[in-house]
Amino acid sequence: MLQESILNMSREMVGENIEKCKALILQCEEATTRRRALVHKLIQLRLRLQEMEDTAEVASTGVLVQLGHHLQPQKPPLSRTSKQYCDKCAHIIWGVIHISYFCSLCEYRCHGRCVEGTVRRCASAVLAEDPTYILRICPEVGLAAQNYKCAECKRIITNKSAWSEPRRCDYTGLYYCPACHWGSRVVLPARVLHNWDFEERGVSRQSKQFLALMRNRPVLNLQALNKHLVKFVEELTTVKKLREDILLMKRYLGSCRAAQETRMLRHLEERQHFVENAHMYSLQDLVDTEYGVLVPYLQRVHHSFSEHIKTSCLVCQGKGYICEICDVSEIIFPFDGGVVVCDGCSTVLHHLCYTSRGSKCPRCVRQEARRKQETAGGQGSAR
């Protein structure tokens, strides 16, 4: 309600209201409901003023702001071979005749005359509000539930003519008119996640633009969404192991000056989330896993990290472990194959040695024994 009234104010009015609001707050007693409401209003007014100033700034550069889009005026397309179409009316954009605009945030493109009639919010604004996927496979409700209207522009859609045929979007499950659904085909996150199915399917323009922006975002927690997937897809098991190893290695590299100077962790720059955790995936990660790109990439990173820690850097080498059970002088690391890391004390042991001792860590066993002795001793002296 408040928002609505602020939205209709001119810039001057917003400025005046900010001053009024400030004065009223000063007259109010601390910690009253009225004061809180005024402070809240002041925040909203300030945000609105900022928004208006931003808009004014882009307006002075020829950029139009419409529903979150930052529409830049376009020069005529250079080549005649790649045709461009308007996202609003779906007609062709003739560079020489038409003024057109292009949103650099979501790649929405339209005729100058179509800017005002734009109904699609910028995908970047939608994403900023809620960067999550619909994870039900094509959640269709049916044409009748949509009143035979396009889910986006609300035009009537019927099978009577090709111009108004209903087209289903595999991402939202909704039907669209041909102007809002051009038959673009993409990989769907829900199908990948539930069925490991990478077949591209038809989606609306709106979905296509949203999915393109989401593609590299690490928003899929495989463990929580479908834990069986990692078990059944062999490559994912490999990816998971490599990522876990890399996280272990990151601890070494993070505290090694030589590694920092050569910026080793930069190897993972293009997939920053791999440095942060081992369970979040972007849709692109999954596509790359399926197409055999991700495993070799991670193996390369794994190899160069491991080479630094185990071979070329004395500082990192010095932080390795010697198996306490067999005590051979081989230095082992938590990311080596055939070792276990103790949950209790983080020491590293050969897997075979560990199981030969009934899967008990000698260091923890010793500590436990000492603690028991101490408590027994302590009780004795108290008596």
Ligand SMILES: [Zn+2]
């Ligand atoms: Zn946009």
Ligand SMILES: [Zn+2]
């Ligand atoms: Zn148009």
Ligand SMILES: [Zn+2]
């Ligand atoms: Zn439509």
Ligand SMILES: [Zn+2]
């Ligand atoms: Zn090092």
Ligand SMILES: [Zn+2]
């Ligand atoms: Zn051992």
Ligand SMILES: [Zn+2]
């Ligand atoms: Zn232990």
